[in-house]
Amino acid sequence: MHVTSPVREPLIQGGKTYADVTEDICRHVEATPTKEWKIAFGLSLIVLAYGSVCLAWTWWEGLGVWGLNKTVGWAWDITNFVWWVGIGHAGTLISAILLLFRQKWRTSINRAAEAMTIFAVICAASFILMHMGRPWMAYWALPLPNAFGSLWVNFNSPLVWDVFAISTYFSVSLVFWYIGLIPDLATIRDRATSKVSKFMYGTFAMGWDGSAKTWARYEYISLILAGLSTPLVLSVHTIVSMDFATSVIPGWHTTIFPPYFVAGAIFSGFAMVQNLMLITRVVYKLEDYITLEHIETMNKVITLTGSVVGVAYITEFFIAWYGGVEYEYYAFFNRMTGPYWWAYWAMMTCNVISPQLFWSRKLRRSITFTFFISVVVNIGMWFERFVIIVTSLHRDYIPSSWAMFSPTRYDIGDYIFSFGLFFTLFLLFSKYLPVVNMAEVKAVLRSTSAQLPAKIAGVAKVRQRGTAEPVYNKDQE
Amino acid sequence: MAELSGKYLVGVYDDDDTVLHAVPKLRKAGVKIKEVYSPFPIHGLDEALGHPRTRIGIAAFMFGVTGCCAVLTLMIWTMGYDWPMIIGGKDPISIPNYIPITFEGTVLFTAFGMVTTFLISNGLGPGTHFHPRFDVRATDNKFIMAIEMSRNSMSEEEISRALKDSGAEEVNIKQF
Numbered sequence: 222m223h224v225t226s227p228v229r230e231p232l233i234q235g236g237k238t239y240a241d242v243t244e245d246i247c248r249h250v251e252a253t254p255t256k257e258w259k260i261a262f263g264l265s266l267i268v269l270a271y272g273s274v275c276l277a278w279t280w281w282e283g284l285g286v287w288g289l290n291k292t293v294g295w296a297w298d299i300t301n302f303v304w305w306v307g308i309g310h311a312g313t314l315i316s317a318i319l320l321l322f323r324q325k326w327r328t329s330i331n332r333a334a335e336a337m338t339i340f341a342v343i344c345a346a347s348f349i350l351m352h353m354g355r356p357w358m359a360y361w362a363l364p365l366p367n368a369f370g371s372l373w374v375n376f377n378s379p380l381v382w383d384v385f386a387i388s389t390y391f392s393v394s395l396v397f398w399y400i401g402l403i404p405d406l407a408t409i410r411d412r413a414t415s416k417v418s419k420f421m422y423g424t425f426a427m428g429w430d431g432s433a434k435t436w437a438r439y440e441y442i443s444l445i446l447a448g449l450s451t452p453l454v455l456s457v458h459t460i461v462s463m464d465f466a467t468s469v470i471p472g473w474h475t476t477i478f479p480p481y482f483v484a485g486a487i488f489s490g491f492a493m494v495q496n497l498m499l500i501t502r503v504v505y506k507l508e509d510y511i512t513l514e515h516i517e518t519m520n521k522v523i524t525l526t527g528s529v530v531g532v533a534y535i536t537e538f539f540i541a542w543y544g545g546v547e548y549e550y551y552a553f554f555n556r557m558t559g560p561y562w563w564a565y566w567a568m569m570t571c572n573v574i575s576p577q578l579f580w581s582r583k584l585r586r587s588i589t590f591t592f593f594i595s596v597v598v599n600i601g602m603w604f605e606r607f608v609i610i611v612t613s614l615h616r617d618y619i620p621s622s623w624a625m626f627s628p629t630r631y632d633i634g635d636y637i638f639s640f641g642l643f644f645t646l647f648l649l650f651s652k653y654l655p656v657v658n659m660a661e662v663k664a665v666l667r668s669t670s671a672q673l674p675a676k677i678a679g680v681a682k683v684r685q686r687g688t689a690e691p692v693y694n695k696d697q698e
Numbered sequence: 699m700a701e702l703s704g705k706y707l708v709g710v711y712d713d714d715d716t717v718l719h720a721v722p723k724l725r726k727a728g729v730k731i732k733e734v735y736s737p738f739p740i741h742g743l744d745e746a747l748g749h750p751r752t753r754i755g756i757a758a759f760m761f762g763v764t765g766c767c768a769v770l771t772l773m774i775w776t777m778g779y780d781w782p783m784i785i786g787g788k789d790p791i792s793i794p795n796y797i798p799i800t801f802e803g804t805v806l807f808t809a810f811g812m813v814t815t816f817l818i819s820n821g822l823g824p825g826t827h828f829h830p831r832f833d834v835r836a837t838d839n840k841f842i843m844a845i846e847m848s849r850n851s852m853s854e855e856e857i858s859r860a861l862k863d864s865g866a867e868e869v870n871i872k873q874f
Binding site: 238239240243364372373375376377379381382385386389392393396397400403404407408410411412424427428429430431432433434435436437438439440441442445446449452453456460463659660661663664667 | 715735752802805838
């Protein structure tokens with residue numbers, strides 16, 4: 222018989238049975254869309270429509286509609302790309318690295334976090350297509366025979382590495398996520414009443430029956446996929462950082478970039494997970510599944526990675542001075558005190574100072590504060606990429622070519638497009654797919670439930686609608 | 699899941715611990731169990747049922763080696779032989795620069811190869827959802843044990859009693 226350790230708080234609150242888990246998660250998939258969901262979906266569609274118009278004009282007219290100039294040839298496009306890819310990293314960290322570390326708390330959030338990864342990478346990829354200017358030529362980045370051009374792609378270039386890294390990352394994440402979805406899709410299939418949902422969920426569940434043999438193989442491949450995704454996710458942001466680090470631009474040409482980018486990616490990704498989960502848990506009444514413990518643990522990860530990022534900023538600055546290369550020194554001095562000083566200090570405040578507030582237990586267990594800091598962190602991480610890209614470029618070696626960058630309506634509109642796309646996809650996901658991995662939550666229920674093992678089995682409790690009390694009220698110390 | 703035929707006795711358990719302890723008990727009593735279906739993985743259940751250890755890891759390794767070789771070959775051939783070029787003063791074939799893509803290719807081939815093997819070996823795929831199942835509650839909160847009558851020499855009553863004794867809350871007969 223398993224014994225629940227009294228030292229730790231149970232991961233899943235409210236004494237859930239297996240049937241309760243099915244019921245609590247499937248309810249939202251089976252119900253007709255709520256008014257709130259429709260409003261949110263409508264808003265994201267409007268945002269997406271506005272962004273699409275801007276994007277269409279960008280492609281029709283050409284990249285001249287952006288605020289780029291001869292000196293600043295990369296600005297918001299690559300900033301947004303790196304920002305979105307970074308956000309994606311948290312999902313893989315939760316689903317893969319925490320699986321290898323046997324962190325059971327990940328089961329409540331991994332599904333939504335992985336979905337976030339996939340949508341964030343789609344948004345990131347859209348900026349790659351945008352900044353090409355001629356997206357119909359995108360296939361030129363693939364290794365295709367000479368008939369399509371005069372040459373093969375240059376495999377020495379980090380930009381080509383990036384094509385492979387991002388596409389592998391996206392497709393492997395998608396497969397990992399889908400394999401995890403199959404058992405839950407089967408659960409919904411077996412509960413479905415309408416013909417359409419029976420057919421749709423049945424098709425995507427691919428005949429899953431939950432036999433012991435299948436589960437054994439499932440567990441085995443989950444472990445290998447996690448083992449593959451762990452170095453993969455580290456390689457992706459490493460390669461993204463090499464887009465900069467292998468060039469000879471002062472401010473980019475630093476060996477600290479790979480670890481610093483990876484830490485920053487996880488930092489911003491967890492902030493985005495917090496934002497999404499804090500809303501989802503309230504809307505879907507998942508307070509028993511995504512508890513204050515989960516939020517606190519994620520805040521600890523934010524503090525850790527935020528501190529790594531802070532140390533990286535300071536190290537980078539120290540080396541720029543200590544290294545004695547005057548161009549390098551100037552690049553960093555210019556970041557801090559030049560015309561873009563406000564971006565630099567916004568980055569420092571949001572990324573270095575704000576996560577340190579989570580050393581206070583009270584603050585990291587406060588939902589409102591967590592939400593606020595998560596937004597701040599995401600703003601800060603956007604500024605980090607802006608600072609690295611624009612302030613390193615805008616003053617080059619010849620003062621006569623020094624320039625400033627200011628975004629046009631299309632720079633902003635194309636950024637808005639990515640938000641519209643992200644939220645549209647996330648809302649569709651949260652309505653039509655189970656937001657919590659039911660099978661994995663059931664698997665950890667026994668060892669982590671507040672109730673005695675005997676109570677886990679059995680039928681679902683009758684849920685009194687509208688009277689469900691949020692758990693965190695009684696959890697407050 | 700493959701098509702089913704014949705007559706089955708289906709034991710329904712409502713707890714994962716019960717079913718895990720029931721399996722060795724029943725096997726000792728001489729009952730041949732076809733399979734146990736559960737809503738989530740139960741550790742040790744496949745060994746208790748006597749299923750051989752999965753060899754999917756070997757397949758994954760093979761796919762990984764294939765991917766590694768394929769991508770490396772592509773790069774060495776295109777950069778070194780088909781259209782040799784000196785870039786950044788490096789040799790046309792400069793292996794260190796190929797490491798990132800070799801790694802990505804290895805991961806890609808391993809993941810897709812392994813997942814395809816997984817789907818095929820379990821008989822999972824589109825178009826299989828009309829196949830009958832023993833009990834749909836196996837994806838919700840019940841643990842279903844299937845016993846194929848034609849493969850057992852014991853009588854229906856004996857097996858039924860053994861199932862009940864091992865903790866099954868229901869025993870049903872399923873004919874396909």
